[in-house]
Structures are given as structure tokens and as C-alpha cells.
Amino acid sequence: MSTVAVKPPVPARASKKKTGQGGGIGRYLLVRFLLIFPTIFILVSMVFWLMRTTGDPITAALGGRLGPDQLAERVHAAGYDRPILVQYFEYLGQVLTGNFGTTISTNRPVTEVLLTYGSATAELVFYALIVAFIVGIPLGLVAAYWRDKAPDAVLRVLAILWYATPVFFAGLLLKLVFSVWLKVLPVAGRATTGSELQMQLLPNKTGIYLIDALQIGDPAVVQDVLLHAVLPALALGLLTAGVFLRLVRTNVIGTLGTDYVDAARSRGVHEFRLVSKHAYRPALIPIITVIGLQIALLLGGAVLTETVFEWKGLGFQLIEFIKARDFVAVQGIVALLAVIVALSNFIVDIIAALIDPRVRY
Amino acid sequence: MTEFDSASMHSPKAPLWSRLPVVHQLRQSVGLQRGMLVAGLVITGIFILTAIFAPLLAPYGYSQLRGDDGPFGAQQEPGGDHLFGTTAGGYDVLSRVIWGSQTAIIVMVIAVVLSIFAGVALGLVSGYFGGWLDRVLVVICDAVYAFPSLLLAIVMGIVLSGGQSSLFYGILAAAISITVVFIPQYFRVIRAETVRIKAEAYVESARVLGASNGRIMFRHVLRNATRTLPLIFTLNASEALLTLAGLGFIGFGIEPSSAAEWGYDLNKAISDVTSGIWWTSLFPGLAIVLVVLGVTLVGESLNDLADPRLRSRRAPGKTSAAPVAPAPVREPAGRIEPSGIYGSISAPRVRPDGLESTS
Numbered sequence: 001m002s003t004v005a006v007k008p009p010v011p012a013r014a015s016k017k018k019t020g021q022g023g024g025i026g027r028y029l030l031v032r033f034l035l036i037f038p039t040i041f042i043l044v045s046m047v048f049w050l051m052r053t054t055g056d057p058i059t060a061a062l063g064g065r066l067g068p069d070q071l072a073e074r075v076h077a078a079g080y081d082r083p084i085l086v087q088y089f090e091y092l093g094q095v096l097t098g099n100f101g102t103t104i105s106t107n108r109p110v111t112e113v114l115l116t117y118g119s120a121t122a123e124l125v126f127y128a129l130i131v132a133f134i135v136g137i138p139l140g141l142v143a144a145y146w147r148d149k150a151p152d153a154v155l156r157v158l159a160i161l162w163y164a165t166p167v168f169f170a171g172l173l174l175k176l177v178f179s180v181w182l183k184v185l186p187v188a189g190r191a192t193t194g195s196e197l198q199m200q201l202l203p204n205k206t207g208i209y210l211i212d213a214l215q216i217g218d219p220a221v222v223q224d225v226l227l228h229a230v231l232p233a234l235a236l237g238l239l240t241a242g243v244f245l246r247l248v249r250t251n252v253i254g255t256l257g258t259d260y261v262d263a264a265r266s267r268g269v270h271e272f273r274l275v276s277k278h279a280y281r282p283a284l285i286p287i288i289t290v291i292g293l294q295i296a297l298l299l300g301g302a303v304l305t306e307t308v309f310e311w312k313g314l315g316f317q318l319i320e321f322i323k324a325r326d327f328v329a330v331q332g333i334v335a336l337l338a339v340i341v342a343l344s345n346f347i348v349d350i351i352a353a354l355i356d357p358r359v360r361y
Numbered sequence: 362m363t364e365f366d367s368a369s370m371h372s373p374k375a376p377l378w379s380r381l382p383v384v385h386q387l388r389q390s391v392g393l394q395r396g397m398l399v400a401g402l403v404i405t406g407i408f409i410l411t412a413i414f415a416p417l418l419a420p421y422g423y424s425q426l427r428g429d430d431g432p433f434g435a436q437q438e439p440g441g442d443h444l445f446g447t448t449a450g451g452y453d454v455l456s457r458v459i460w461g462s463q464t465a466i467i468v469m470v471i472a473v474v475l476s477i478f479a480g481v482a483l484g485l486v487s488g489y490f491g492g493w494l495d496r497v498l499v500v501i502c503d504a505v506y507a508f509p510s511l512l513l514a515i516v517m518g519i520v521l522s523g524g525q526s527s528l529f530y531g532i533l534a535a536a537i538s539i540t541v542v543f544i545p546q547y548f549r550v551i552r553a554e555t556v557r558i559k560a561e562a563y564v565e566s567a568r569v570l571g572a573s574n575g576r577i578m579f580r581h582v583l584r585n586a587t588r589t590l591p592l593i594f595t596l597n598a599s600e601a602l603l604t605l606a607g608l609g610f611i612g613f614g615i616e617p618s619s620a621a622e623w624g625y626d627l628n629k630a631i632s633d634v635t636s637g638i639w640w641t642s643l644f645p646g647l648a649i650v651l652v653v654l655g656v657t658l659v660g661e662s663l664n665d666l667a668d669p670r671l672r673s674r675r676a677p678g679k680t681s682a683a684p685v686a687p688a689p690v691r692e693p694a695g696r697i698e699p700s701g702i703y704g705s706i707s708a709p710r711v712r713p714d715g716l717e718s719t720s
Contacts, residue, residue: 035500038500039500039503039504039507042504042505043504043505043508046504046505047516050516050517050519050520051516051519051520053520054520148393152393153393156397157397160658160661161650161654163653163657164599164649164650164651164653164657165646165649165650165653166607166610166624166646166649166650166653168606168607168610169627169646169649172627172630172631172634172642172646173642173643175634175635176634176637176639176642179635180635180637181637187635188635296507296508296509296510299512300510300511300512300607301511303509303511303512303611304607304610304611307610307611307631308631318512318515319611319612322515322611322612330519334512334515334516337508337509338508341508341509342504345507
């Protein structure tokens with residue numbers, strides 16, 4: 001993958017990051033890897049301290065329903081009457097070993113909740129990313145090529161409209177049109193009850209419905225699962241597609257103006273190839289970097305999308321726990337998402353570094 | 362604006378009004394970009410006017426359930442006394458949409474102002490003094506920035522509201538929850554600018570002359586570091602509204618008896634949609650879309666105009682009366698300013714990358 005110098009050397013860069021003169025990719029990866037830990041540590045600590053300012057989780061969850069004596073007993077049994085620092089270090093130790101506590105409202109280990117519902121969220125985010133790629137990147141190329149012409153104008157307004165539409169409003173509209181008025185797609189849920197029952201009986205179920213449906217091997221179940229995914233994936237995916245479109249457009253406009261694109265054009269390279277290869281490839285690095293940030297956006301959006309479509313994933317569950325004032329569970333889910341975000345940013349940085357040597361400062 | 366443009370577009374004695382932030386860009390813009398900017402300004406203007414004159418415009422109060430001739434009734438179709446119909450709870454949809462603009466604007470202003478103050482102060486100190494404080498702050502802000510902002514706002518919402526949902530607490534909790542999300546963005550931008558400006562010759566001269574750190578920071582650095590703020594300001598204002606609506610939608614809303622909030626109304630409309638009742642969700646939703654659209658169009662246009670790579674230029678033949686800049690070099694080689702709001706190839710993480718909404 002040859003990334004010809006897209007820009008003249010940027011002096012600002014050198015002054016900003018002066019960690020080592022060059023350094024190999026190994027060093028860069030090591031630094032990036034080590035940076036994950038403070039990130040996770042800060043987020044987990046922040047969530048812990050913030051949540052504890054509201055008081056201990058037991059009083060928060062059961063405050064109105066138990067007498068003061070019973071409450072004190074429960075608080076003592078759970079160890080929430082010990083000094084807060086002791087609890088904090090104990091919590092950090094638990095997180096290190098993958099133990100996020102036990103939910104108060106349902107009395108299940110948070111880790112189990114995370115595993116059960118995490119797969120549903122992962123499935124939704126995956127579909128949404130596919131939609132975003134398929135829609136966002138080609139449209140971004142079109143907008144960049146016909147810059148300031150009609151297609152660009154239409155697409156840019158469209159992208160802003162997408163951005164301006166909250167994902168839950170988009171979801172409600174899609175639901176209204178396709179499920180209620182046209183009756184072509186299911187209203188909510190991840191599958192019909194029949195299919196869900198079949199999947200529950202699978203010996204090695206993954207929780208990712210598409211894989212489970214394929215295991216069953218019944219085309220009707222697969223179709224059922226896919227149909228249920230269409231609207232949530234569209235709602236969440238189009239939101240991200242708008243961001244991708246703008247990003248691809250901006251960066252490809254930058255690379256389309258470079259000398260090597262002019263040179264390729266003068267050699268008679270076809271315009272399509274010019275855009276889709278010469279201009280697009282170097283523009284990929286900032287796009288990949290931003291995709292890392294999109295993971296955070298997607299997870300936030302997933303919470304809302306899941307609520308609209310009753311997609312029983314982490315977000316849906318999170319809202320249920322908030323309603324029940326079960327802050328142990330909330331804390332666990334938020335901490336897990338923090339870990340996921342930190343890890344995905346790390347992976348994105350590695351990919352960016354592998355593609356473009358200039359990234360390894 | 363870059364020094365380049367202000368030098369070439371205007372003589373030093375340009376009238377004051379044309380040097381005002383938005384007016385200047387309006388004069389500078391052409392074609393589609395001008396259209397987008399004007400459309401954005403018009404929508405934003407209507408929104409602000411609606412918020413100010415909500416008491417006059419709204420036919421009923423936001424928590425009003427009955428008129429002169431008895432209760433409104435639940436889920437009435439649009440028409441007659443209720444232009445937009447009524448909700449399942451028996452509120453007038455039109456009134457709540459209009460009153461909602463007030464809540465929206467209060468939260469947007471509080472959130473953005475608070476985060477600017479906190480973010481700018483932190484960024485300035487961090488970038489100017491550097492050292493371990495700088496490193497710690499950068500790592501913390503990066504961590505917070507990477508976190509899904511809606512989740513952060515939820516956690517803050519739990520902490521701040523603690524179950525209270527009066528008008529004051531509800532709005533303040535929402536605003537502060539959003540503030541926490543935005544501080545890292547201002548921090549990053551101001552810090553990056555401060556680090557750059559710190560190395561400029563005039564800062565050095567000021568130091569040689571014996572100016573104190575405080576004076577250099579506020580007089581020399583801050584004044585020059587803030588020129589990108591209006592862009593982030595507009596982008597964040599729209600994001601603030603989306604976050605507020607998101608919070609309302611998942612149940613951190615402000616109770617209908619204390620204020621009207623579009624996200625809350627949409628949440629209550631989920632079950633309506635399933636039974637084919639469209640008016641309870643369509644109108645509050647459209648209100649959000651319009652306001653975010655208006656503010657974003659303004660921000661987007663300002664952003665493009667500030668970035669020479671993205672700015673459309675007048676066609677050579679169609680010069681207007683104003684002196685037109687000689688077409689700037691395509692790639693401003695010596696320009697240190699890393700990029701527009703989108704980040705660039707060289708410095709992908711310095712700026713908040715484009716529009717990231719929380720919804």
C-alpha cells in the first residue's frame with residue numbers, strides 16, 4: 001500500500017508530539033497498548049466515584065421499600081458501610097478479575113448480564129456499520145467528485161438532515177411507515193417468539209441471532225431474524241452513514257487536488273479509478289481513525305435504538321436497570337462499555353499505523 | 362479567520378458590522394454555501410423567536426390538561442381546537458412543541474457556556490504550563506472524550522438529579538450532564554492552539570519584557586486561541602440539543618408538569634406509533650430536526666468558510682463589487698493550523714472530528 005505524500009511536511013506535527021525520533025512500529029504499538037490501561041482506569045474510577053456520590057446502591061434501589069433496620073442490615077451484608085476507599089480498591093480488584101458485582105434488582109452476576117445482552121448489541125452495531133459503509137462511503141466519493149455541483153449539494157443537505165434527525169426519531173418514523181402503515185417489517189424485537197424458542201434450545205447458542213439461525217438451518221428463521229434487524233440497522237446505520245459521507249467527502253476533496261492525482265489523470269487513468277483508488281486510498285487513514293470514535297457514538301446510539309425497537313441488548317437492559325435504580329448493574333455496563341471503547345480505539349490506531357507509516361510518531 | 366483572508370479581503374478600515382463574525386462570513390460566502398448559511402440563520406432565528414415568544418404563541422400551557430369546555434381528551438386527532446392533536450396524557454401537542462423550544466434553548470445556552478468556560482480555562486493552563494499536569498489532563502480528557510457521551514450524560518444525570526425532577530434541577534442536571542461531555546472538546550482545541558501560540562515570537566517578546574504568566578495567558582495567548590471557538594460553539598449547540606433529547610427519551614426527562622421537553626414527549630409516543638398514532642411523535646421530532654438542522658447549517662457553513670480547502674470561490678467572471686481575493690493557493694503550505702473541524706491526515710485527534718452526535 002503506497003501512500004504517496006499527500007501533503008507537504010507538516011511542521012505543526014513535530015512540535016506537538018516529540019516522543020522519540022521515529023521509533024519502530026513495535027515501540028508505537030507498545031505505547032498505544034500501555035495507554036489503554038490509564039484510559040480504562042480513569043473511566044472505571046470516574047464511574048465509581050460519580051455513582052457513589054448518590055449514596056450506596058442498596059439504599060438507592062430499595063430505599064422506599066424496606067424499613068431502616070432491614071436496609072442497614074442489607075447494606076452491612078453487602079459491605080457498603082465500610083470506608084469508601086476500601087470499597088474502591090476492592091472494586092478495582094474485582095474489575096481486574098472480570099467481576100463486576102451482582103445486580104440488586106435481579107440478583108444475577110453483572111458479567112452474566114453483560115454476556116447475555118452484549119451479543120445482541122454487538123449484532124446491532126455490526127449491522128449498523130455495514131449499512132454505514134455501504135451507504136456512506138460511495139455517496140461521499142460521489143459528493144467529492146462532483147464538488148459544489150448538484151449531487152454534492154443534495155448529498156450534503158441529506159447528510160446534515162441525517163445528522164439532525166435523532167436516531168430514536170428516525171427509528172419511530174421508520175417503524176411508523178414500514179411496520180404500521182405498510183406492514184412489511186416487524187414492529188419490534190429481535191425475532192418472533194417461535195424463532196426465539198428454537199434458538200433457546202440450541203446446544204451451543206451464541207446469542208448472536210444470525211449465527212444461531214444459521215445453525216438451525218431453517219431459512220424461515222434466518223429470514224425472520226434478518227427482517228427484524230432491518231429497521232434498527234437502518235436507523236442506527238444511516239446516522240453513522242451521514243458522518244462517513246461527510247468525512248469521505250472532505251478528505252477525498254483534499255486528495256483529489258494533489259499533484260499525483262493530476263499526474264495520474266494526465267496519464268489517462270480513468271476518472272472512476274482515479275476517485276476510487278488514487279484519491280480514496282490515502283483518504284482512508286483519517287476515515288479509519290474516525291471510525292474508532294464512531295464506535296463510541298454507535299454504542300450511545302445503540303442505547304436509544306434498542307429502546308425504540310425493544311431490541312433486548314445492553315442498552316435496553318441499561319435503561320431497565322436505571323428505572324429500577326440498580327446502580328451496581330449500571331456501573332457494570334458502563335464500565336464494560338468503557339473497556340470496549342478503549343480496546344476499539346487501540347485496534348483502530350494499530351490499523352492506522354499499519355496503513356500509514358507517518359502515523360507512528 | 363486566517364490572517365490571510367482578513368488581510369486580502371478587507372482593508373484595515375472595513376466597517377465594523379462587516380467584521381462581525383457571522384456578517385463577515387455571510388459577505389464572503391457564495392452560491393450553495395451562502396444558501397446554506399442563510400437557511401441556517403433563518404431557521405435558528407425562528408427557533409430563538411419561538412422560544413422568546415412561546416407564552417404568546419402557544420395556544421395552551423405546557424402542562425394544561427383542560428380548556429374552558431372541559432378536558433382536552435387523550436389522543437385527539439389533529440384539527441379543531443388542537444392543531445397538532447393531543448397526547449396520550451391529554452396534553453396539547455402544539456403547545457408542548459412551542460414551549461419545548463424554551464427548554465431547549467435554556468439547556469443549550471447553559472451547557473455551551475459552562476463547557477466553554479471550563480474547557481477554555483483547563484486547555485489554556487494545560488497548554489501553557491505543560492509538564493505533568495498537562496499530561497494528566499490530556500489523558501483524562503482523552504478518556505472522557507472517547508467515552509460514549511450519552512452514557513456519560515446518563516451517569517451525570519443520575520448523580521445530579523438524584524430523583525429530583527423539578528424544573529430547575531431537571532434543566533440544570535441536563536445542562537451539566539451535557540457540559541461534562543463537551544469540556545474535553547474545548548480543552549483539546551484550546552490546548553492545541555495554546556501550545557502553538559506559546560512558541561510565537563510575540564509571546565517570547567512579552568516574556569522578555571517581563572509580563573506575568575497570567576497576563577501572557579489571557580492577553581496574548583487566549584485572544585489568539587479563540588478564533589475557532591464559534592465553530593465548535595455552533596456544532597456543540599446542536600449536539601447539546603440532541604443529548605438533551607436523548608436523555609429525555611430514555612427517561613431522564615423533565616416531568617411534563619414542570620416544563621415541555623421534546624425527547625420526553627417522543628418517549629411517551631413510542632407506544633402511540635405502534636397503534637398508528639403519528640402526531641404525538643412527528644411534531645416534537647420535527648422540532649428537534651429543524652432546530653438541529655438550523656444550528657448545524659450555520660456551524661457547517663462557518664466551518665467550511667474558515668477552511669480554504671473547502672471554501673467555494675466566486676467564479677472568475679462573476680466578481681461582485683467587493684474586491685475578491687486572488688484565488689488562494691490550493692494547499693496552504695505554510696499554514697500551521699491543522700485543519701477544519703474534521704481533523705486532517707496529519708493530526709487526526711487534535712480536533713473533535715466532525716459532527717458526532719450522541720443520539
